[in-house]
Amino acid sequence: MTPDYALEFRGVSKRYRRFTLNDVSFSIPRGYVCGLVGPNGAGKTTIIKLIMNLVRRDSGEIKIFGLDNRRDEVAVKSRIGFVYDSPGFWEDRTLETQRRVLGPFYPAWNDRTFDRLAAEFELPMRQAFGKLSRGTKMKFALAMALAHDADLLIFDEPTAGLDPVFRREFLQRLSALLQDEGKSVLFSTHITSDLDRIADYITFINRGEVACSLPRTELLDTWAIVRGDEPALRGLAPAIVRGRRAGRFGTEVLVSDAREAARTAGPSAVIDRPSLEDVMVLMVGEDVDAA
Amino acid sequence: MLRRLFLKDVTLNPILFWGAIPFFIWVAYALREDGAPVGMLMAVSGLMGAATASTIAAREDRFHATALLASLPISRSSLVLSRYALALAAGVAAFAVAAALAALLPWSPHGLAAIFDRRSVTMALVVVGMSVAILLPAALRFGLVGVVALFAVLQVLGAGLYFASTAFGFQQPARLVFGSVESSLLAFHAHLSDGGVLALVLGLLGALLWASWRMSVWLAGRRDL
Numbered sequence A: 001m002t003p004d005y006a007l008e009f010r011g012v013s014k015r016y017r018r019f020t021l022n023d024v025s026f027s028i029p030r031g032y033v034c035g036l037v038g039p040n041g042a043g044k045t046t047i048i049k050l051i052m053n054l055v056r057r058d059s060g061e062i063k064i065f066g067l068d069n070r071r072d073e074v075a076v077k078s079r080i081g082f083v084y085d086s087p088g089f090w091e092d093r094t095l096e097t098q099r100r101v102l103g104p105f106y107p108a109w110n111d112r113t114f115d116r117l118a119a120e121f122e123l124p125m126r127q128a129f130g131k132l133s134r135g136t137k138m139k140f141a142l143a144m145a146l147a148h149d150a151d152l153l154i155f156d157e158p159t160a161g162l163d164p165v166f167r168r169e170f171l172q173r174l175s176a177l178l179q180d181e182g183k184s185v186l187f188s189t190h191i192t193s194d195l196d197r198i199a200d201y202i203t204f205i206n207r208g209e210v211a212c213s214l215p216r217t218e219l220l221d222t223w224a225i226v227r228g229d230e231p232a233l234r235g236l237a238p239a240i241v242r243g244r245r246a247g248r249f250g251t252e253v254l255v256s257d258a259r260e261a262a263r264t265a266g267p268s269a270v271i272d273r274p275s276l277e278d279v280m281v282l283m284v285g286e287d288v289d290a291a
Numbered sequence B: 001m002l003r004r005l006f007l008k009d010v011t012l013n014p015i016l017f018w019g020a021i022p023f024f025i026w027v028a029y030a031l032r033e034d035g036a037p038v039g040m041l042m043a044v045s046g047l048m049g050a051a052t053a054s055t056i057a058a059r060e061d062r063f064h065a066t067a068l069l070a071s072l073p074i075s076r077s078s079l080v081l082s083r084y085a086l087a088l089a090a091g092v093a094a095f096a097v098a099a100a101l102a103a104l105l106p107w108s109p110h111g112l113a114a115i116f117d118r119r120s121v122t123m124a125l126v127v128v129g130m131s132v133a134i135l136l137p138a139a140l141r142f143g144l145v146g147v148v149a150l151f152a153v154l155q156v157l158g159a160g161l162y163f164a165s166t167a168f169g170f171q172q173p174a175r176l177v178f179g180s181v182e183s184s185l186l187a188f189h190a191h192l193s194d195g196g197v198l199a200l201v202l203g204l205l206g207a208l209l210w211a212s213w214r215m216s217v218w219l220a221g222r223r224d225l
Helices: A044-051 A073-077 A095-105 A111-121 A134-146 A164-178 A215-220 A256-264 A276-285 B002-012 B014-018 B021-030 B038-056 B057-064 B066-069 B076-104 B119-167 B173-191 B194-221
Strands: A005-014 A018-030 A032-039 A059-064 A080-083 A151-155 A184-191 A201-206 A207-214 A224-228 A241-247 A252-255 A270-273
Touching: A005 A044, A005 A184, A018 A044, A018 A059, A018 A184, A018 A201, A018 A207, A032 A044, A032 A270, A032 A276, A044 A059, A044 A151, A044 A184, A080 A134, A095 A111, A095 A134, A095 B002, A111 A134, A134 A164, A201 A215, A201 A276, A207 A215, A215 A256, A215 A276, A224 A256, A224 B194, A241 A276, A252 A276, A256 A270, A256 A276, A256 B014, B002 B014, B014 B038, B021 B038, B021 B076, B038 B057, B038 B076, B038 B119, B057 B066, B057 B119, B066 B076, B076 B119, B119 B194, B173 B194
Parallel strands: A032 A184, A032 A201, A080 A151, A151 A184
Antiparallel strands: A005 A018, A005 A059, A201 A207, A224 A252, A224 A270, A241 A252
């Protein structure tokens, strides 16, 4: 275990009656942004709840800055800022009251930082939380997460349900805040375009398992989509095929080695660079084993 | 940390305490009669205060605040301890308000001796302590559903006791249960002084609360939020 990682998941499993998170392993180097991507119900929120010790893992190990997230729970949580899909603040209390009451739980809470962020986000501090729009609620949650100098920020679907204009503004502000801070971030989303500008690493979750976890540049530079008819795709080595989807105008195959695909695919095949959305859609479309 | 959690509960959930005002208006009204059971009214006030504070956990479940709280740098055992402290404090505070009403309202005929009668105070302490010890594990583990289910279970147990006892020929099962408790206490009292009985009751209550707190810590630690 090296403390150079902000977050390490090793063989973590959690079994529910109708869903199992199975043997999940991935890590985030300190100071990097990791996008946790997957369709709804893939297990992203369960992973975040496991990190925050909101649910108990059945097996495996979770380390945050080298500390066990259960044994060193208080020390670990004082270094984490979080924004949940359902923020969980008190609906009938004003933002000012909640900031005054909840902020001091953090040893490094900084009123001046919060005030700066509140002014920047134009937060209506005298209004009850329940009366705010979803976008403003998320901005308040973000200000609370950033005002105690957290080393690891965890965002669980923060942009879900936001309109496109607000979503863009939220991401721009987040991106600007993260740029010079050197924070480690885990950003869970099913909207892959959220990660286009900010993620350094991508971890894909599908059906409770890690489908892949690697640097975003490696994913976008070395992976490829090969389009063509069946004869043109027949030569692709099964070892590099990561997903497949058959459509009306042919078949799309996601491969993890663009050079190898160019060498082995038929001449009529078309090879493109994938977007994160392509990767997610094709991975969810069919299992590698079945391809 | 405990003080901060206590402050958090009181500041963020005041609506629960405002909700006690109609209850105390009723207490004030009920105190006007000379024969009003002042000790019982104060015990019921304590019960109301403790039960109201015990349901804060259930209220916070409704808007996911439990998950937010559990994400703050606080251990779950501290969270649980703060709930017990708040519920007991609310029970004692409600008892104190009822006692103040009985002592200060111009139409209350009750003297200080009747209000602070040792038996009344002991009864109030037992009622507050037992309600906290029983309610909180259910509220902390299962939220509002747990509290409602607990009352449902108590109802079913009561009905079961009634049918079982009438089947065996007892006509007044409640009297049977409380009568046996009373006779046990009287038996103790016959061998102990008043102070000894009070010490025994407080000791048993403390043990019950400690066991309930340990169980709540265990249950809360196993709860998936």
